[in-house]
Amino acid sequence: xxxDAGLVGRSYPPSAVxxxxxxxxxxxxxxxxxxxxxxRDPAAARAAGHPDVIAPPTxxxxxxxxxxxxxxxxxxxxxxxSRVVHGEQRFTHHRPIRAGDRLVxxxxxxxxxxxxxxxxxxxxxxxxTEDGEPxxxxxxxxxxxxxx
Amino acid sequence: MSPRPADVEVGAELPEQTSRVxxxxxxxxAGASGDFNVIHWNERVAREVGLPGVIAHGMLTAGLAxxxxxxxxxxPAAVVDYQVRFSRPVVVPDDELGAELTVRGRVAxxxxxxxxxxDLTVTSGGEKVLSLAxxxxxxx
Numbered sequence: 019x020x021x022d023a024g025l026v027g028r029s030y031p032p033s034a035v036x037x038x039x040x041x042x043x044x045x046x047x048x049x050x051x052x053x054x055x056x057x058r059d060p061a062a063a064r065a066a067g068h069p070d071v072i073a074p075p076t077x078x079x080x081x082x083x084x085x086x087x088x089x090x091x092x093x094x095x096x097x098x099x100s101r102v103v104h105g106e107q108r109f110t111h112h113r114p115i116r117a118g119d120r121l122v123x124x125x126x127x128x129x130x131x132x133x134x135x136x137x138x139x140x141x142x143x144x145x146x147t148e149d150g151e152p153x154x155x156x157x158x159x160x161x162x163x164x165x166x
Numbered sequence: 167m168s169p170r171p172a173d174v175e176v177g178a179e180l181p182e183q184t185s186r187v188x189x190x191x192x193x194x195x196a197g198a199s200g201d202f203n204v205i206h207w208n209e210r211v212a213r214e215v216g217l218p219g220v221i222a223h224g225m226l227t228a229g230l231a232x233x234x235x236x237x238x239x240x241x242p243a244a245v246v247d248y249q250v251r252f253s254r255p256v257v258v259p260d261d262e263l264g265a266e267l268t269v270r271g272r273v274a275x276x277x278x279x280x281x282x283x284x285d286l287t288v289t290s291g292g293e294k295v296l297s298l299a300x301x302x303x304x305x306x
Contacts (some may be wrong), residue, residue, distance in 0.1 A: 049191070050226070079199055110246070111246050
């Protein structure tokens with residue numbers, strides 16, 4: 019099927035607050051085999067000028083994956099998830115994510131197109147503190163491979 | 167220590183980085199990221215959907231690749247923008263060695279405000295697995 023161009027700009031209600039924990043950041047850094055102490059040691063993070071441990075550049079995927087589900091599950095989008103692969107991903111950091119952040123994710127459909135029978139859906143997720151400070155903008159492009 | 171913007175030249179190469187990704191690493195990344203897609207841990211299902219076998223999460227590959235940039239920059243917070251395009255799956259065999267990832271980076275452009283663009287070339291088994299991998303680093 020072809021994605022409806024009228025979906026572009028559709029925005030979804032903000033997520034519940036996600037509280038970023040030191041242990042979650044450390045777990046993520048360990049999964050990337052990254053020994054950098056700014057991901058684990060608050061003193062090392064403070065010495066580098068941060069108020070607490072910071073998260074690796076791709077940590078925002080933890081929040082944006084879940085936030086983008088509302089788009090994939092929107093019946094009016096009609097994406098066949100069984101045929102979906104991750105095509106592209108981008109992170110634009112307004113400041114590093116750090117332990118103690120209380121973040122809210124808001125998903126918006128940024129672009130849809132169909133190329134050679136493959137549907138491509140780009141979802142933007144804006145991560146901000148619950149007080150409204152912008153932290154990170156993620157863009158995920160999913161490809162639903164055509165059956166033709 | 168971060169490189170000083172004045173010392174950075176277009177074409178300069180970052181230290182090459184190699185990583186190994188085993189099935190255990192995929193399980194660990196699934197738990198850490200919350201991405202439990204079956205194709206990253208179940209050989210039977212991966213083959214049923216037409217893959218050659220269990221494949222690594224694209225974001226695991228992307229996360230490992232950007233370490234070459236954070237290590238070079240000396241400060242992960244310096245990476246203000248990072249984008250990747252996935253072009254080929256990284257198949258992870260069910261053995262001790264797993265798959266090998268090689269990451270090469272070079273300074274592609276000097277931007278305004280002490281920012282530089284790093285382009286990465288990420289290969290596994292000699293094949294490019296990301297058709298685009300680009301980071302913008304704020305130095306100084």
